[in-house]
Amino acid sequence: QEAGNSVAATEHMRVALALGGNDPTVVDAAGRLARLQGNEALATERIAKAHSLLREPNSSGIYYGRAYLRYYLASDLVPQLARADLTAALRDDLALLRDQLLARGQLEEALRVQATLDSQARSLEDDPGG
Numbered sequence: 001q002e003a004g005n006s007v008a009a010t011e012h013m014r015v016a017l018a019l020g021g022n023d024p025t026v027v028d029a030a031g032r033l034a035r036l037q038g039n040e041a042l043a044t045e046r047i048a049k050a051h052s053l054l055r056e057p058n059s060s061g062i063y064y065g066r067a068y069l070r071y072y073l074a075s076d077l078v079p080q081l082a083r084a085d086l087t088a089a090l091r092d093d094l095a096l097l098r099d100q101l102l103a104r105g106q107l108e109e110a111l112r113v114q115a116t117l118d119s120q121a122r123s124l125e126d127d128p129g130g
Helices: 002-020 024-036 040-055 057-068 088-103 107-126
Strands: none
Touching: 002 024, 024 040, 024 088, 040 088, 040 107, 088 107
16 A cells, blocks of 8 residues: 555656646655655755755746745845745755755855755744734
8 A cells, every 4th residue: 555655646746746847845845755755865856956946036936926826026036025935844854955965065055055044034033924
């Protein structure tokens, strides 16, 4: 039963990636599935791609369109208006990615991931209603 679910999940994820491969939440979910299936290297690769997509306004437009029913939040255009745009799961995955990058000695990329996490934490603190 479990093996059948894994095969089905992999097939569904393949379709999701084909349809929404530039959506950070889809790519992150693919990373979580890879981790559940024991493929840590693929999980890390996909979570890193999700982080990259979050940082690319042209790639993350689909994500914003689906999540917020509009494209390009004000924080994309005016950094001072930054808000919390990460889901809790993606925030956790990015923290794990940061730790893995540090363990491999990839300090520059780890600092980029940490900057994303820091900006989200600040925006949560700055926005009492968020």
